[in-house]
Amino acid sequence: MAPKLRLRSFAAIAAFGLAPLVMSCSNKATEEQMKTLHSLDQQRDQLKMDLQHAQDNLRDAQGKLANADRDLADCQTDTKAAQDGLSRWPNVWPDSVDWRVAPPPAPAPETTMKKHHHR
Secondary structure, three states: OOOOHHHHHHHHHHHHHHHHHHHOOOOOOOHHHHHHHHHHHHHHHHHHHHHHHHHHHHHHHHHHHHHHHHHHHHHHHHHHHHHHHHOOOOOOOOOOOHHHHOOOOOOOOOOOOOOOOOO
């Protein structure tokens, strides 16, 4: 007999031998089993709610973290710009030479006015 055939034969005999035992078992759960099932259902429902709450909290925390990361990046950019400006002080802006106002012209020398007589 081939090994596959022997295995199938054994499985068939075992199935027929166990059939009366399985058919004689009650398919009704006892009161204690029903209480246990009900308790497990409640635990499952509570765990689902806890999981949803944890996922919501995680999303909120990730959003806050992303905002904090953006704020940090902005702060680092501003700090670098300030440090760069301080390193070039007093010429902080590259085009500051164009902004310089020419000094006012020197005052014109005072001339004395002579009185003219009209006739």
